[in-house]
Amino acid sequence: MKKTALITGANKSIGFETARQLAQQGYFVYIGSRDLAKGSAAAAKLHAEGLSSVAALQLDVTDPASIAAARASVSSLDVLINNAGISGGFPQPASTTTSALAREVYNTNVFGAMDMVGAFIDLLHQSPEPRIVNVTSLLGSLTLHSDPRWKFYAIKGGAYGPSKSALNAYTVALAYDLRDTPFKVNAVCPGHTATDFNRHNGPGSVEDAAAIIVKYATIGADGPTGKYFSNDIPDRGESPW
Structure with a gap:
C-alpha cells in the first residue's frame, strides 16, 4: 500500500521540493497550503511532471478550524512534516522585539506544529512506520549561539531563533513520549538555503534542503x-542543541 505524507507550507520553496522528492519515491503527498489556489497550482505542476499522487490541502496551521477540516479529509498518514514557518522579519533585536511579534512567530513555528501533531497523531499511530519531521533551523541551537566562533553567531x-529552540525542545519531549512505539521524531534544519523566506540569500539549493528532510521522513x-x-553540519550530521 502506498505510504502517505502531509507537508505543511508546501506550495513553494523547500516544502514544494520535499513534496516532489517524496512523490518521486512513491508516496502519496498532501501539499498543505494556506491558500488553496496556490496549493492546487503546486499540485498541478507536479502532475504535469508525471507525479499524479499529489493533492492540495487547504491548511493554515494557526487556524484550528482549518486543521480540523484537513484532518477530516485525510484517512491515513505515515509521515507528517511540519514545514510551515515564518521569520517575523529581520533584524530582530531581542531588546525591541515585542511579545506580539513573538506570539505571531510562535503561533506558526511552535503551536502550529504542536496542533498538527495533536490532530494527526491518531492516524500516525495506525501506520507501521510513522515519522514526524519538525523543520527547524540552526538558529535554534543554544550551543552554537553561545559560541563566538560560529559563523552565524551574530544572527x-x-x-x-527562540521559536526554533522551543520547537527543538518539543521535538525531544515528543520523541520521548513516543519512545516505545515505531515512531521516529526528529528536528531537521535544511540549511542556509536561497528561498523567498530569506530573500534568496543563501548558498544552498532547495533540492539539497529537501533531501535532508526526505532522508529523515523515510528512515x-x-x-x-x-x-x-x-x-x-558536515556530512548532514547531528547538531548540538
Missing part, C-alpha cells in the same frame, strides 16, 4: 529519534 533575534526502523540534524 540573533527575539522571536525566530528505517533502525534510524534515530529525538535528534537534531542539519545540512549546515
Whole structure:
C-alpha cells in the first residue's frame, strides 16, 4: 500500500521540493497550503511532471478550524512534516522585539506544529512506520549561539531563533513520549538555503534542503529519534542543541 505524507507550507520553496522528492519515491503527498489556489497550482505542476499522487490541502496551521477540516479529509498518514514557518522579519533585536511579534512567530513555528501533531497523531499511530519531521533551523541551537566562533553567531533575534529552540525542545519531549512505539521524531534544519523566506540569500539549493528532510521522513526502523540534524553540519550530521 502506498505510504502517505502531509507537508505543511508546501506550495513553494523547500516544502514544494520535499513534496516532489517524496512523490518521486512513491508516496502519496498532501501539499498543505494556506491558500488553496496556490496549493492546487503546486499540485498541478507536479502532475504535469508525471507525479499524479499529489493533492492540495487547504491548511493554515494557526487556524484550528482549518486543521480540523484537513484532518477530516485525510484517512491515513505515515509521515507528517511540519514545514510551515515564518521569520517575523529581520533584524530582530531581542531588546525591541515585542511579545506580539513573538506570539505571531510562535503561533506558526511552535503551536502550529504542536496542533498538527495533536490532530494527526491518531492516524500516525495506525501506520507501521510513522515519522514526524519538525523543520527547524540552526538558529535554534543554544550551543552554537553561545559560541563566538560560529559563523552565524551574530544572527540573533527575539522571536525566530527562540521559536526554533522551543520547537527543538518539543521535538525531544515528543520523541520521548513516543519512545516505545515505531515512531521516529526528529528536528531537521535544511540549511542556509536561497528561498523567498530569506530573500534568496543563501548558498544552498532547495533540492539539497529537501533531501535532508526526505532522508529523515523515510528512515528505517533502525534510524534515530529525538535528534537534531542539519545540512549546515558536515556530512548532514547531528547538531548540538
